[in-house]
Amino acid sequence: MSGQELNLEGDVVELTRVICDIESVSGNEKALADAIERALAKYSHLTVLRDGDAIVARTNFGHATRVVIAGHIDTVPVADNLPVKLLPMEREQVLWGRGTVDMKAGVAVQLKLAATVASANTDITWIFYDHEEVEASKNGLGRLSRNHPDLLDASFAVLCEPTNGIVEGGCNGTIRVEVRARGVKAHSARAWMGENAIHKSAEILNRLAAYVPGEVEVDGLVYRESLNAVLIKGGIATNVIPDEAVVTVNYRFAPSKSGEEAAAHLCELFDGFEINMTDLSEGARPGLDRAEAQAFVAAVGSEPRPKYGWTDVARFSALGIPAVNFGPGDPNKAHADDENVPVGQIYACESALRKWWTD
Amino acid sequence: MSGQELNLEGDVVELTRVICDIESVSGNEKALADAIERALAKYSHLTVLRDGDAIVARTNFGHATRVVIAGHIDTVPVADNLPVKLLPMEREQVLWGRGTVDMKAGVAVQLKLAATVASANTDITWIFYDHEEVEASKNGLGRLSRNHPDLLDASFAVLCEPTNGIVEGGCNGTIRVEVRARGVKAHSARAWMGENAIHKSAEILNRLAAYVPGEVEVDGLVYRESLNAVLIKGGIATNVIPDEAVVTVNYRFAPSKSGEEAAAHLCELFDGFEINMTDLSEGARPGLDRAEAQAFVAAVGSEPRPKYGWTDVARFSALGIPAVNFGPGDPNKAHADDENVPVGQIYACESALRKWWTD
Numbered sequence: 145m146s147g148q149e150l151n152l153e154g155d156v157v158e159l160t161r162v163i164c165d166i167e168s169v170s171g172n173e174k175a176l177a178d179a180i181e182r183a184l185a186k187y188s189h190l191t192v193l194r195d196g197d198a199i200v201a202r203t204n205f206g207h208a209t210r211v212v213i214a215g216h217i218d219t220v221p222v223a224d225n226l227p228v229k230l231l232p233m234e235r236e237q238v239l240w241g242r243g244t245v246d247m248k249a250g251v252a253v254q255l256k257l258a259a260t261v262a263s264a265n266t267d268i269t270w271i272f273y274d275h276e277e278v279e280a281s282k283n284g285l286g287r288l289s290r291n292h293p294d295l296l297d298a299s300f301a302v303l304c305e306p307t308n309g310i311v312e313g314g315c316n317g318t319i320r321v322e323v324r325a326r327g328v329k330a331h332s333a334r335a336w337m338g339e340n341a342i343h344k345s346a347e348i349l350n351r352l353a354a355y356v357p358g359e360v361e362v363d364g365l366v367y368r369e370s371l372n373a374v375l376i377k378g379g380i381a382t383n384v385i386p387d388e389a390v391v392t393v394n395y396r397f398a399p400s401k402s403g404e405e406a407a408a409h410l411c412e413l414f415d416g417f418e419i420n421m422t423d424l425s426e427g428a429r430p431g432l433d434r435a436e437a438q439a440f441v442a443a444v445g446s447e448p449r450p451k452y453g454w455t456d457v458a459r460f461s462a463l464g465i466p467a468v469n470f471g472p473g474d475p476n477k478a479h480a481d482d483e484n485v486p487v488g489q490i491y492a493c494e495s496a497l498r499k500w501w502t503d
Numbered sequence: 504m505s506g507q508e509l510n511l512e513g514d515v516v517e518l519t520r521v522i523c524d525i526e527s528v529s530g531n532e533k534a535l536a537d538a539i540e541r542a543l544a545k546y547s548h549l550t551v552l553r554d555g556d557a558i559v560a561r562t563n564f565g566h567a568t569r570v571v572i573a574g575h576i577d578t579v580p581v582a583d584n585l586p587v588k589l590l591p592m593e594r595e596q597v598l599w600g601r602g603t604v605d606m607k608a609g610v611a612v613q614l615k616l617a618a619t620v621a622s623a624n625t626d627i628t629w630i631f632y633d634h635e636e637v638e639a640s641k642n643g644l645g646r647l648s649r650n651h652p653d654l655l656d657a658s659f660a661v662l663c664e665p666t667n668g669i670v671e672g673g674c675n676g677t678i679r680v681e682v683r684a685r686g687v688k689a690h691s692a693r694a695w696m697g698e699n700a701i702h703k704s705a706e707i708l709n710r711l712a713a714y715v716p717g718e719v720e721v722d723g724l725v726y727r728e729s730l731n732a733v734l735i736k737g738g739i740a741t742n743v744i745p746d747e748a749v750v751t752v753n754y755r756f757a758p759s760k761s762g763e764e765a766a767a768h769l770c771e772l773f774d775g776f777e778i779n780m781t782d783l784s785e786g787a788r789p790g791l792d793r794a795e796a797q798a799f800v801a802a803v804g805s806e807p808r809p810k811y812g813w814t815d816v817a818r819f820s821a822l823g824i825p826a827v828n829f830g831p832g833d834p835n836k837a838h839a840d841d842e843n844v845p846v847g848q849i850y851a852c853e854s855a856l857r858k859w860w861t862d
Contacts, residue, residue: 316692320741332753333675333812335716335729342732342750343712349705357694370694373701374741379734382679382751382782386733391701392741394691423741453692 147175150183152259156494157230157239157487160252163217164228164243170218170282173197173274177217180255180272189262190270193295197274198284200295201258203267210267211436212301212460213497214285215251215471216276219243223481231484240484245473246277249490250304253472257497264501269298276456280425285456289463300436301460302497306473309489309496311441312451313365313430313468315458316396319406320374320423323348323414329380329387338385342378345389349373351413352393360398363432365450367398371413392422396452399427399461428458431466443500444470470496506534509542511618515853516589516598516846519611522576523587523602529577529641532556532633536576539614539631548621549629552654556633557643559654560617562626569626570795571660571819572856573644574610574830575635578602582840590843599843604832605636608849609663612831616856623860628657635815639784644815648822659795660819661856665832668848668855670800671810672724672789672827674817675755678765679733679782682707682773688739688746697744701737704748707776708732711752714772719757722791724809726757730772751781755811758786758820787817790825802859803829829855 148166152159168176177197184192190201197217219242228241239249251272258270273284280286289296325345330338357369371393378389393414397406403424411419431437432448441448451457451469460467472489507525511518527535536556543551549560556576578601587600598608610631617629632643639645648655684704689697716728730752737748752773756765762783770778790796791807800807810816810828819826831848 318692331812332729332731332733333677333755335731335755336727340711340731342735343708345735346705346708346712349702349708352699353702353705368695370691372691372694372699372744373738374691374743374745375738376701376704376735376745376748379732379751382733382753384733385731386735389735392738394741396692396694453690 147178147182150179150255152183152255156252156256157490159256160239160244160249160490161228161230163252164241164248165226167222167226168218169221170275170278173218177274180217183255184258187259190258195288195291196284198288199272200288201270205263205267207265207267209436210269210298212269212271212296212298213254213304214271214273214301215247215254215304216274216284217251217272218274218277219246220277220479225481225483236486236488238484238486240482242483244485245306245483246478247305247471247473249473249485250306250471250493253490253494253497254304256494261498261501266501269295285459289459296463298465300434300440301457301465301467302440303455303457303467303469304471305455305469306471306475306478307469308474309472309492310446311444311448311468311470313432313448314362314399314428314461315451315454316367316369316398317401317403317406317427318425318454319395319397319403319410319421321393321410322420322422323391323393324418324420325389326418327385327387330385332383332385335385341386341389345378345391348391348414348417358398360400362398362400363430365430365432365448367450368452369398370396397427399429402426425454426458426462428461428467430468434466437466437468440468440500444496506537506541509538509614511542511614515611515615516849518615519598519603519608519849520587520589522611523600523607524585526581526585527577528580529634529637532577536633539576542614543617546618549617554647554650555643557647558631559647560629562623564623564626566624566626568795569628569657571628571630571655571657572613572663573630573632573660574606574613574663575633575643576610576631577633577636578605579636579838584840584842595845595847597843597845601842603844604665604842605837606664606830606832608832608844609665609830609852612849612853612856613663615853620857620860625860628654644818648818655822657824659793659799660816660824660826661799662814662816662826662828663830664814664828665830665834665837666828667833668831668851669805670803670807670827670829672791672807673721673758673787673820674810674813675726675728675757676760676762676765676786677784677813678754678756678762678769678780680752680769681779681781682750682752683777683779684748685777686744686746689744691742691744694744700745700748704737704750707750707773710772717757719759721757721759722789724789724791724807726809727811728757729755756786758788761785784813785817785821787820787826789827793825796825796827799827799859803855
C-alpha cells in the first residue's frame with residue numbers, strides 16, 4: 145500500500161479526524177510520518193528533512209528571525225476509541241477519540257499552516273516528532289537535538305500541546321528521591337529486640353505533611369510548586385519488625401531553580417535520613433520577557449499562564465530557546481478514555497497562529 | 504523398605520540424632536511417624552493410636568489425673584544442614600542441624616520417657632503431631648482436637664518446644680489489622696487537585712510511635728505486649744498523588760485479654776481510619792495458679808517466664824487446659840541455618856521431666 149494522501153489545505157477539523165484515524169501509538173508512527181513527509185514535500189516554500197519518524201519542514205523566506213512550531217505525532221495506546229467520531233456535546237461539537245487532544249488537533253493545525261503560510265514576518269521551522277509518550281531516551285525531539293542541533297535553532301519555540309488554547313509558559317522541573325528510614329529486624333513477638341523502621345518513617349511523612357509549597361514568580365508567571373510522597377513501602381513479613389521503610393518523594397519545582405538547587409533543598413528537608421535521587425528533569429523558564437514571546441502572546445490574545453506539568457518545552461529551554469505551550473484541547477482529557485476536543489478550539493488555534501505571522 | 508527401628512531406651516542424644524536424620528519437613532512426616540508408631544507399640548504400658556501422621560500414646564496407670572506431653576515431629580525445610588553433626592563448641596558439645604532445636608531434641612526426650620516411665624504419680628498422654636510449621640489449618644494437634652477431643656483431655660499440658668530448659672508459661676495473643684488512609688488521586692504536577700493518602704497515614708505512624716506497650720501480669724507472670732507496623736504500602740505510580748495507604752499493624756496482647764478486647768483496643772487507637780482485621784489468634788494463660796502447674800514448676804526447678812511468641816499451648820488453653828512450654832534448645836536458633844542444641848540441655852530436660860513424675 146502506498147499510504148494515505150493528506151489534504152493539508154482543506155478543513156482543519158477534517159484533517160484532525162483523518163490523522164487520528166492513522167493509528168500511531170508510540171513505536172508505530174511510520175505510516176503517519178510517511179503521509180506527512182509526502183504531503184509537505186509538495187510545497188516549494190518548504191525544505192523537508194526526515195530523521196527516523198521525525199519530519200522537519202523549514203521555510204526559507206530570508207528573515208533574520210526563525211521560530212519553531214513543534215508537535216509529537218505519537219499517542220498513548222488506543223482504548224477502543226478509534227476511529228474518531230464527530231459528536232454533538234451539550235454546548236459544542238467535539239472530535240472524540242484517541243489523539244484528538246494529545247495532540248493531533250495541534251498537529252493538524254501545524255500541517256495546515258505549514259502548507260498555507262507561504263509568506264510571513266519570520267522564518268518558520270515545523271517539527272513533527274515521534275516517541276513523546278514513552279521513555280525520554282526514545283524521544284524524537286531529543287534525538288533531533290542530538291543528530292541535527294542546527295535544525296532546532298530558533299529564537300522562540302511553540303509546542304502545540306493541549307492548553308485549551310491558552311499560552312502556557314515554561315514548565316516546573318521535577319525531581320524524585322527515595323527517602324529511607326532504617327531499623328533493626330526482629331520477630332514481632334519480641335519487638336523490643338528490634339527497631340521499627342516504619343515507625344521512624346513517621347518523621348518523613350510529618351515533614352511532608354507540614355511542608356508549605358512555594359509559589360514562585362518567574363518571568364512574570366507564578367509557578368505553584370508541590371512536594372509529595374508518591375510511594376511508600378516497608379516491611380517484609382507480618383511477623384517481622386521492619387528494618388527498612390522507603391518513601392518516594394516527588395518535588396515539582398519552579399523553573400527559576402536548577403535541578404541541583406532542588407536536590408539540595410530535599411537533602412536539607414530530609415536531613416537525618418538516607419536520600420537517593422532516582423529522577424531529575426530541569427524546568428523551563430517561560431521566557432515571556434523576550435520580544436518574540438511578547439509578540440506571540442499579543443497576537444494570540446490570551447493571558448499567559450504557567451505550565452505545571454513537565455513538557456518538551458524544557459528541551460528547548462535547555463538549548464537556550466524560550467518556549468511556550470499553545471494548542472487546542474483540555475490537558476485533563478489527554479490519555480483519558482473519553483479523550484475529545486471541541487472543534488471550536490481547533491479553528492481558534494489555527495486563526496491565532498496565522499494572525500501572529502500576518503499581522 | 505520397612506523403615507528404621509528406633510531404640511527408645513538408649514542415649515537420648517543419640518536418639519535425637521537418629522530422628523533428625525529421618526528428614527520430616529512438613530508434609531513428609533510419614534517415615535518418622537511410622538518409626539515412632541512401631542517403636543511405641545512394643546510397650547505394654549502404652550495404648551498407641553494414630554490419626555494421619557499424628558501418634559498418641561496413653562498410659563493407663565489408673566490415676567485420677569492426667570497430663571499431656573506434646574511435640575511436633577515436622578521441621579521447616581532443610582538448609583543443607585542434614586545429616587546432623589555432633590560438634591564441640593567453645594564451652595559444650597552441640598548437635599548441629601535441622602530439627603535439633605525445633606523440636607526433635609524435645610521429641611527424643613518425650614520418646615525416651617514414654618518408653619521408660621512405666622509407672623508415675625499421674626497418667627500421661629504422649630502426643631507426637633504433624634504439620635506444625637505450616638498454615639494453622641493443617642496443624643496435626645488442631646486436627647486431633649477436632650477428630651478425637653477426648654484424646655487431649657488432661658488437667659495440664661506441657662509442650663516440649665525449645666525454651667532453653669526453662670518453663671515458659673502461656674503465650675501472648677496476636678492480632679493483625681490493616682489500617683487504611685484514603686485520599687484523592689491527582690497528577691503529581693497538579694498535586695493540589697488531590698489529597699495525599701500517604702501524608703494522611705503519618706497520623707497512623709505517629710500514634711504507633713507514641714504508643715507505650717503494656718506489661719500485664721497474668722497468673723504471676725508479666726507479659727510484655729507490643730504494637731508495631733509490620734508492613735506499609737501506598738501509591739500507584741511516581742507521578743500520581745496516592746489515594747490509599749495501608750499500614751499492617753501487629754498487636755501482641757497479654758493472655759488476660761480476649762481477641763475481641765484486643766480488636767476493640769485497636770479500633771479505639773486508630774479511630775478515624777478504616778480498620779480491617781486480617782488475622783487473630785487468642786493468647787493462652789499460663790495457668791501457673793493450678794496445683795498441677797505448680798508441682799511441675801517445683802519439680803523442674805526453674806523460675807517460670809512468660810512466652811511471648813504464639814505457640815500451640817494456645818490450643819490447649821482454648822480447651823480449658825493450662826499449658827506451658829518446656830524443652831531443650833534456644834528458640835532463637837529455631838529455623839536458623841546454624842540450628843544447634845547443646846547436648847547438656849537434652850539430658851537436663853530428660854531428668855527434669857522424669858523427676859516430676861517420680862518425686
